[in-house]
Amino acid sequence: MVKIIYHCFGGSHSSVLAAGIHLELLPSNRVPSAREILDLAYFDTQQSFQHGQFQFMGKDKFGNEIYTIGRQSLGDIFEPMLTGLAEILQIPSSEFLLVNTLPAVNFPMKLGGFLSRALKVIWIGRPLVLLGVQHSYFKFVNLVNSVKEDIQDKDAAGELSFFSPGDARA
Amino acid sequence: MNFFYCCGSGVHASVIAASAHLGILKGEEYSKRNVLSLPFFDLPPSQISGRPLFLGKDEEGNGVYTLPVMNKKKICFKIIRGFSDLFGIPREEMILIDCEKYVSPLINQLHIFRTLPGMKSLSRKLILILLKNAYFKLISQGRKARRADSGRPFAKA
Numbered sequence: 001m002v003k004i005i006y007h008c009f010g011g012s013h014s015s016v017l018a019a020g021i022h023l024e025l026l027p028s029n030r031v032p033s034a035r036e037i038l039d040l041a042y043f044d045t046q047q048s049f050q051h052g053q054f055q056f057m058g059k060d061k062f063g064n065e066i067y068t069i070g071r072q073s074l075g076d077i078f079e080p081m082l083t084g085l086a087e088i089l090q091i092p093s094s095e096f097l098l099v100n101t102l103p104a105v106n107f108p109m110k111l112g113g114f115l116s117r118a119l120k121v122i123w124i125g126r127p128l129v130l131l132g133v134q135h136s137y138f139k140f141v142n143l144v145n146s147v148k149e150d151i152q153d154k155d156a157a158g159e160l161s162f163f164s165p166g167d168a169r170a
Numbered sequence: 171m172n173f174f175y176c177c178g179s180g181v182h183a184s185v186i187a188a189s190a191h192l193g194i195l196k197g198e199e200y201s202k203r204n205v206l207s208l209p210f211f212d213l214p215p216s217q218i219s220g221r222p223l224f225l226g227k228d229e230e231g232n233g234v235y236t237l238p239v240m241n242k243k244k245i246c247f248k249i250i251r252g253f254s255d256l257f258g259i260p261r262e263e264m265i266l267i268d269c270e271k272y273v274s275p276l277i278n279q280l281h282i283f284r285t286l287p288g289m290k291s292l293s294r295k296l297i298l299i300l301l302k303n304a305y306f307k308l309i310s311q312g313r314k315a316r317r318a319d320s321g322r323p324f325a326k327a
Contacts (some may be wrong), residue, residue: 003256052248054256067256072245077220077238081246082253084221088172088233089264091257 002064002151003096007078011055011070012046013113013129014101014140019057019066021144028145031137034130044116044126046070064151075102099147104139108132172233173265173315174222176246178278180238181213181223182301183269183308188225188234190312197313200305202298210236212294215282228316241278243270267315272304 004022006015020026020040027036037043042055051070058066071078079098086093109132116125133140173191175184189195189208198204205211210223222235239246247266254264277300284293301308 052245052252054252069249069252071249072242074240074242074245074249077240078249080220081222081237082249084219085250085253085264086257088222088235089254089257089259091259095257 001062002094003067004060004064004099004147004151005054005067005069005096006099006101007069007071008101008105009070009072009075010046010048010113010117011051011053011068012042012044012117013109013133014105015068015070016040016042016055016057017133018099018101018104018140018144018147019068021140022066022147023058023060025058028141031134034127034134037130037133038126042068044113044122044129046117048118062151075100097147097151099143101140101143104136104143106132106136108135171230171263171265172235173228173267174235174237174250175267175269175312175315176237176239176243177269177273178239178241178275179215179281180218180236181210182277182281182297183273183304184236184267185209185211185225186301186305186308187267187269187312187315188236190309191234191316192226192228192312193316194226195309195312197306197309200302205298205301205305212281212297215285237266239270241270241275243268265315267311269308269311272307272311274300276300 006018008015017026017037017040021028025040026032041057051072054067054069056065056067060066082098083093086096108128112125112128112132114125115121116129119125175188177183185208186195186205190197194208195204209225218238220238222237225234225236228234250264250266251261254261277297280293280297284290
């Protein structure tokens, strides 16, 4: 069983979306409606004080635990920091996987996310995010599929710990 | 138990405090030469990945590390605590020590400034000036940590 941690800036949009796809709460074969996306737990709800909290999203059909987290602008150091700590604390690298979802984020999602979460201008921010999500939806599907393949490939070898976003065929 | 000394860059204030913990710095008068000779001190930003840097083990066998928190110590501490909780690691296993509170956040800007051509020397001089003011506080922090009883964390996230 692996703990899969999807991380992005605010833990409110791209990571939650990827987790939703992973848990099959959202379809992989079509673009979901705005309602379906908004029904996803935690989507566009995070407040800045919640950044840094691991949110449990559910278990996938293989029993892997799916988490999301907003790690603000710690992008470059987030994964090395946690993998380094895991080594020191003797947490096997095969027990967790860190997945950066930001590479799949487009401009409308960034702008909409900023307006909705940081400035609280939800009436314009949220539709923009939804537009961006629907436009780039299959990038997220590809990212999640790559993660699932990665787990299957590396599980036996015990080589998990972080998933390079460049590996995603987005 | 492991001690993580945290500062913005992970190679300045935290290195001084961690060195005091390990007894590398004895708390004598501030000396530029002593500080510059500390392991990892003022390592270039390109060589800092975010991984904890291992400085050594103290007399009781506890690991002593430094960790860069990039002026985001609050969220870093939260993430680290959350991550260890996910795996059921007891909090006493990991002591996070905030060294950033003693020094100016300008140190991080100066550290990045050194990457500009010809600025390495000036950046280092200014960093040393800023660290000098906090030197004895950092030394005292490191010594305090060494004296802390095992299993009783004195520094909390």
